[in-house]
Amino acid sequence: MPSAIKDIRVQPLDHGPKSNVDFGASVHGIDLNNLTDADFDIIHEALHKHKLxxxxxxxxxxxxxxxxxLTRRFDPDETTGGFAHGVDPFLTSHNGVDIFGLPFRPAVPVQPQVHILGRGEVPENHYQFPPGFKVKGIDHREFHLPPHMSAEEREAGKSRFYQWHFDGSLYNIPPPRVGCLLAVRTPKGPDVRVQWDDGTGTEMAIAPGATAMVAGSRALELLTPELREVVYNSKIEYAPHxxxxxxxxxxxRLGHSIExxxxxxxxxxxxxxxxxxxxTYPMVWKNPVTGEDSLQIHGQGAFKLFLKSSPDGEETVIDDLGEVRAYMHKLMRPVFEPNNIYAHKHEEQDVILWYNRALWHSITEFPESYGPRIMHQCNVAASDHPVAARPIPS
Known part of the structure; x- marks a missing residue:
């Protein structure tokens, strides 16, 4: 008998009539544990088209x-297979097995390029981790500018975007082409309300533990024509380490820059x-499959700006950190409105894959009483650094 034909469906996500989000698709009919070359061809095309x-x-x-x-297949020229943030430090050992990583990002011993993110206790007998092993969650009180939300406010469902970014070390190691998250355990409870806490009073209801995302293409679209020309011709130098x-x-408090x-x-x-x-990276990166341009900037890591309003224009160097951050805020803040943000609600055993060179994302906080959030994340250093969407003369 002939083998059964797979019913593979790629369906764009419905974000509703009030949303400006134009990325994301659900994929049905592909078993990622038994991936074929034909399956990957579909995934590769769909990912560059839908970005998530x-x-x-x-x-x-x-x-x-x-x-x-799966993650490594997107970059066949990459030969080291290394984690995008470099070598992990030693963390602990159990039954003769060394575990590397950080308390909020331990590596899975059987595949150290895969890390556990989230908060709370991992499942029993989870890939050689000790019994009762807990992942330290992120906490805006340890990183954000005061005043912070109180424990009572957080337990009542107030939340924040922790850090808007694309994945990458921003020093020496090229940023990954893709990111991949598997939901192992997800928090259970009502939606939380993310607070901008930037004086605008903006807030947004999202699922607890959701990963928030915006498109760099939308950020680019929202700039004035004059600013758009600048970003096409300009570069950012990121701080060492x-x-x-x-x-x-x-x-x-919005998680997009440093005070x-x-x-x-x-x-x-x-x-x-x-x-x-x-x-030192260009501000605008091109999707190699679709040709779409995206504003890809990391506001927190920016150290110096090289600004030009045209290819042959005079270059202005900004190295005062206050001025650098004010300029990055001008570029980034317009896209941070609820109708431009997709907050993905993770469901256990689902996997999300995103094009890291076209989207920005942020983790969000949730009440501790909602239970653990245990995610497996994989990103691999790329074989190439990003190039400008348009050539920038030196």
Whole structure:
């Protein structure tokens, strides 16, 4: 008998008539644990078209090995297979098995490019982790500018965007092409209300533990024509070891930039770095399959701006951090309105895959009483650094 023909369906997500979100699709009929070359061809085309794919109805939980295999296939020229943020430090050991990573991002021993994110206790006998092992959750009180939300407000369902970003170390290592999240355990409870806390009074109801996303193409579209020309011709230099550099500073309450208080870790106190490994990226990146352009900028890591209003125009260098951040705010803030944001509600055993070079995302907080949020995340350093959507003369 001939083999059965798969019923594979890629359906664009319905965001409703009041939404400006134009990305995302659900995928049915592909078993990611038994991925074929034909399946991957469909995924590759669909991901670049829709930028976010949600894989529904997985027969079994995606294994870390297969999650890594799926993620790595998007970059066949990448040979090291390394984690996008570099080598993990030693964390703990159990039954002779060393576990690497950070308390909020431990690596899965059987596939160390896959990390556990979220908050709370991992399931019993979970990939060689010790009994009762808990993942330390993110907490805006440890990073955001005061005043913070009280414990009572948080338990009542108030939330924040923790950090708007695309994945990448922003130093030496090229940012991943794709990101992949598997929902192992999800919090259970009513929607939370995300607070902008930037003086505008803006808020948004989302599912607890949702991953919020915006499209860089929409951010680009919202700029004035004059600003759009600038970003097409301009570059950002990111701080060396920028996450260590910003670790002693405060994020804005919206999670898109750093407050200029002089609290950044001095450059001579960072772990060793060299100028040749500093990342300087164009502001606008092109989708290699669809040709769509996206404003891809990381407001928190920005250290210096090289601004030009035309290819042959005079370059203005901005190296005052306050001015850098004010300019980044001008570019980023317009897209942060509820009708431009998709907050993905994770359902256990579902997998989401996104094009990391076209979307920005942020984790969101939820009440501790809602239970654990345990996610497997995989992103792999790319073989190439991003190039400008239009050539920028040196």
């Amino acid at each position: 794919l949600v894989f529904k109805e997985q027969p079994q939980m995606l294994t870390p090995q297969n999650q890594y295999g 920028c996450f260590e550099w910003m670790s002693t500073a405060h994020s804005t 200029t208080e002089g609290l950044e870790k001095p450059l001579d106190k960072l772990k060793p770095w060299t100028k040749d490994k500093i990342c």
